[in-house]
Amino acid sequence: MSAPGWRPRDLVKGFRPRTPREGADAVVQNFVLHAFPVRVTKKALGWLTSGWLGTISLHLFLVLTLTGAVLLFIYVPSVERAYASVKDIEFVTSFGGWLRGTHRIAAHLMVIVVVLHLVRVFLTGAYKKEGPPGAYRPLNWWVGLVLLLLTFFLSFTGYLLPWDQLAFWAITVGTQIAASVPLIGEEIRQLLLGGTTVGQPALIRFYVLHCFVLPALVIYLVAYHMWRIRKDGGLAATDRVVEDAKAQARVVPPAPGKTYTLMGATEGGTVQAHTPVALIERESTPAIPAIVRRAFATFVLTLAVCSLLGVMLPAPLEEPANPAVTPNPAKAPWYFLWLQELVSILTFQVGDVTVDGAFLGGVLLPGLLVLLLAAWPLLDRSPAAAVGVWFHSSRKVQNRVFLALLFATAVLTVIGTFLRGPYWAWMWPWDAPPAPPTWM
Amino acid sequence: MSEPGTTRRGFLGRSATIAVVVGLVGHVIAWLRSLVPNVLYEPPMKRRLGAPDQFPTGRTYVAEHNVFVIHDTRGFRALSAVCTHLGCSVGAKQEGYHCPCHGSVFDAEGVNTEGPAPRPLPWHPLSWRGKALVVDLGTTVDADTVLDPKPKGGSG
Numbered sequence A: 001m002s003a004p005g006w007r008p009r010d011l012v013k014g015f016r017p018r019t020p021r022e023g024a025d026a027v028v029q030n031f032v033l034h035a036f037p038v039r040v041t042k043k044a045l046g047w048l049t050s051g052w053l054g055t056i057s058l059h060l061f062l063v064l065t066l067t068g069a070v071l072l073f074i075y076v077p078s079v080e081r082a083y084a085s086v087k088d089i090e091f092v093t094s095f096g097g098w099l100r101g102t103h104r105i106a107a108h109l110m111v112i113v114v115v116l117h118l119v120r121v122f123l124t125g126a127y128k129k130e131g132p133p134g135a136y137r138p139l140n141w142w143v144g145l146v147l148l149l150l151t152f153f154l155s156f157t158g159y160l161l162p163w164d165q166l167a168f169w170a171i172t173v174g175t176q177i178a179a180s181v182p183l184i185g186e187e188i189r190q191l192l193l194g195g196t197t198v199g200q201p202a203l204i205r206f207y208v209l210h211c212f213v214l215p216a217l218v219i220y221l222v223a224y225h226m227w228r229i230r231k232d233g234g235l236a237a238t239d240r241v242v243e244d245a246k247a248q249a250r251v252v253p254p255a256p257g258k259t260y261t262l263m264g265a266t267e268g269g270t271v272q273a274h275t276p277v278a279l280i281e282r283e284s285t286p287a288i289p290a291i292v293r294r295a296f297a298t299f300v301l302t303l304a305v306c307s308l309l310g311v312m313l314p315a316p317l318e319e320p321a322n323p324a325v326t327p328n329p330a331k332a333p334w335y336f337l338w339l340q341e342l343v344s345i346l347t348f349q350v351g352d353v354t355v356d357g358a359f360l361g362g363v364l365l366p367g368l369l370v371l372l373l374a375a376w377p378l379l380d381r382s383p384a385a386a387v388g389v390w391f392h393s394s395r396k397v398q399n400r401v402f403l404a405l406l407f408a409t410a411v412l413t414v415i416g417t418f419l420r421g422p423y424w425a426w427m428w429p430w431d432a433p434p435a436p437p438t439w440m
Numbered sequence B: 001m002s003e004p005g006t007t008r009r010g011f012l013g014r015s016a017t018i019a020v021v022v023g024l025v026g027h028v029i030a031w032l033r034s035l036v037p038n039v040l041y042e043p044p045m046k047r048r049l050g051a052p053d054q055f056p057t058g059r060t061y062v063a064e065h066n067v068f069v070i071h072d073t074r075g076f077r078a079l080s081a082v083c084t085h086l087g088c089s090v091g092a093k094q095e096g097y098h099c100p101c102h103g104s105v106f107d108a109e110g111v112n113t114e115g116p117a118p119r120p121l122p123w124h125p126l127s128w129r130g131k132a133l134v135v136d137l138g139t140t141v142d143a144d145t146v147l148d149p150k151p152k153g154g155s156g
């Protein structure tokens, strides 16, 4: 082997290894593949173990970044021109409507898939503190929670950019909810808006958050999320495979010459040489190309679904923002309607004191919900045997509580989406929409 | 005397660490402070509404400034159209007002009667500037503050 230095074909080296050894080498030879372990358990690769929902979230984020980068070249973040530039994208730019539709549908799907990913992590007990030495999966649960909030905030900020009626009133209501925080509420609102009214400073703030700050945070945190999975000894389901193998005394100590210890040959070893996965031959398989293939397949599928839905469900554009006239009903995007329902029904009177629904439903309850989710791994008392197992019997009660919370949110969302008409009044979907409201 | 904390090297090291931390914290403070505007290029809170004959007896919605001007036998009053719940613009109904966002209802005097709005709609003071009505959206007055229907003339 002469040492030719670097060759262009090294860029794709290892993507399609001819031997397991080549696959193992790829982990240290290819920048893209260095994120992967040398071996993974077959269990962790299974479609039913994780649904690959985290991976699909990442693919959706990728689709959003790519389509978003193109839209950035055409969109103008000014209150005078934002609406016209979005209209241009929709009706004048070649493929503009499709790009915008794809971007929007990927954003909606990302909210759904990230939530489903959280649900799967919860129901498989994959966030639990119990794990192999060095593992601490609650950390990834917390990083995940921040990613969930970032996903919501990305959607919210993106929603505002067209500067149409929907945008204007969403920002009005959303920032007013922030203002309901006691003592510092008004300061928070003005920091978000860059002023006291919804205008140009607000648009540019949301634009920069949407296009730079929040995606940058997501990229950083996702990288950390992935690295933590390696530190945690692989997906939670791996723990069970390793424990079973140990119980049956099938663990093979790493012997020199085995493909997966190749990287470990250097003094001190590397992570992959000594993870439990490397010790069980029969239940594991070379990660490359197994993960690469599945990641590629899910990406192509994600892109295809977004592209198709992007054509079938074009993104709506309402009338230009009009501070004088609130649309009736003025609805937030569907994933915020449970909050809109809460802020609408939670104002009540106790004697002479009015409890403000905006604070209760818009700040306190969602805040407590996030805190509860964050504290959950510390409160969870189920045994190590429940890590990485769907619906483990020891988790029956907490699974029910969790699903009840999820169900309540879903019910509120359905009410907000389908059962609320003008003036937020109850309306059955089959009722004729009332006559358009008259504004004097 | 070479306790770890007392050597020259240790002293320099600690000083450097403190300097770097102070520098970084200073940057972060500057970033955050720069986001709090010192000047707001927003329209002034005092808005000229126009001549009184634009406001016949009854109520008139001035969409541009989000207020209702109420003209009765006592004179003029200005009621905010900004819902006290989350800031949507309320619409007029037969008697009183209705918010499209979460359905708050206010009576003819702007008092919240139904829905999530926690407070009555505020009243803003009106004044004359020459022969034109001017509303000050930056301050509130109680519901009984009425502007005499005749312009006094003079400055405003």
Ligand code: HEM
Pocket: A050, A051, A052, A053, A054, A055, A056, A057, A058, A061, A114, A115, A117, A118, A121, A126, A127, A137, A140, A141, A142, A143, A144, A145, A147, A148, A151, A218, A222, A225, A229, A234, A235, A236, A237
């Ligand atoms: C932008 C959003 C997110 C992305 C891109 C993402 C990505 C991923 C990926 C690719 C995995 C590998 C397993 C899989 O594909 O399912 C994973 C695992 C994991 N995620 Fe996320 N995730 C996100 C949000 C979340 C959220 C909201 C939570 C929960 C609060 C979470 C908690 C976890 C945990 C604990 C694991 C380890 C699961 C295990 O060991 O089985 N993540 N994530």
Ligand code: FES
Pocket: B083, B084, B085, B086, B087, B088, B099, B100, B101, B102, B103, B104, B115, B116, B117
């Ligand atoms: S903003 Fe008027 S009821 Fe919510």
